[in-house]
Amino acid sequence: MQNKSVHLSDKELILAADGELSAHRRAGVNKHLETCWSCRERMRSLETTITDFVRARNAELNRLVPPAAGPRALLRARLSQAAAVPPHSSFWQFPLPAARAVQLTAGAVFVGIVLVILTVFESTMSAEGPKPRLGITPGEARLITLEEVCSYQRAEVVSRDIPNDMRQKVFAAYGIKPAQADQFEVDYLITPDLGGTESIRNLWPQPYSARWNAHVKDKLEQRLHELVCGHQLDLKTAQRDIAVDWIGAYKKYVGENTAH
């Protein structure tokens, strides 16, 4: 440990290196470093350590960071969807009554409402089951022509059984235990008739028992097939909408209340 009365402390060196000292103290540190070789060597050693750590960290982590282009395009699409929905207004933006008793009553009522909403939300979420997760299943499509899409009369004609090893990979990616696997169908996010591939990026486990289940999605797939082949919907738009939010796409193209 350095003699603090003569030399700068480690903390002072670190704060100086990070630009976290006051201007006055910083000037004092700089003046000391001009004259003290020992502290200057320690400062250089500190900077070297920081450099080595940052290099090691970046070498380890940067190879895991995906290129930004794909995620950026996905974010653009999700932002467009979010922009179409008006923002929720906040309860707290409204002025509360001045009287304390009224505030407490209002607070109690608010907490009660929140509890009810949370209970309903919880039961609704469990009824809806898991949704495709963008990080695992963003949707993947091959090049396909409109003629090829429309050479089939119905959407499900080109669906195939998914190999067992691929099914296991999908279950593992979503953290579904083998004992629970029979409660799910491994389904295509973008259907094969619209160009969807048999890749883990396009497959996800869809619960049989949830409200938004495989049979409901079949209706959407058929509807999209009809719209695309009827030249009422662009193929890329159909691919994008079913990939980004298939339930939203169902409500948009089939109808809000027809999923029951």
Place this chain on the structure above:
Amino acid sequence: MGNDASESLTRFRLAESDSALPRHSPIEDEVVSLFEQFHAPVIRYMLSFRLPIADVEELAQDVFLSLFDHLRRGKSRANLQGWIFRVAHNSALKRRLQARRHSDRFVYEPVLSMAATDPAPGPEECLALGQRQQRLLAVVRALPEQDQFCLALRAEGLRYREISEVLDVSLGSVAASLEKSLSRLMRAERA
């Protein structure tokens, strides 16, 4: 051309259909601009929670969607970098808690690859460099988690005040944490 089947497959790119989308609002453009700036730093920071990369990518998307909501409601624009990292931190903590309930989930454990080190030095220097880097990373992994977060946030360019807000600790705690961590790293380098 005779392209084989794999070449005919193309990843579904939403970018291709961007031109067909309506014009974007200034807030959307601002969020995308911030995404470009902070995408890699946020991913790197959330990887320090030992989450799978797929989870981290998904969480990063959610962070920027939350940012869009935040800006659209006209909330504070002061220190958006700190805001982004605070939301990322809380989201990653929450996801890790959920992941721990499924103990059979794959959990990312970073391993330093020799191929990932700077290719410029010769084989022996590369080996020594790789060993030194491994030693530093081993020291970091042995630190208390809060110190690791502190160091990671500093490495991503956050000031002490911003780190204290993300981690909800005092400014003095941040300074003490970084001093402790860097002292250990310096000792490891000298060893």
